[in-house]
Amino acid sequence: MYILSDIICAWRAVVLWNRDKRVITILLFFILGNIIAAGSALVVDLSPLFNPSIHKDKPRGHALIMVGTTLGINLLCTGLIGWKAWCALYAYSSLL
Secondary structure, three states: OHHHHHHHHHHHHHHHOOOOHHHHHHHHHHHHHHHHHHHHHHHHHHHHHHOOOOOOOOOOOHHHHHHHHHHHHHHHHHHHHHHHHHHHHHHHHHHO
């Protein structure tokens, strides 16, 4: 579910930046990292079902990776959207 919200946030930033290739490339890199982190978390969480010798109480860092990628995408998108809003405010402030 987090992946869908990150994609929507990235789509908003891409639309505001007029589909700039640099923005698309950076956001795709983060989204692919998020998808890979979610896939690895799914494998780690389901592995005790198929191999009972694996204990679920072992420390895992995949949740931290997923939070980090989601946080990174949201911070980047918020920064990109905020920068465009700031530039638009500065550009149109002379008309007011």
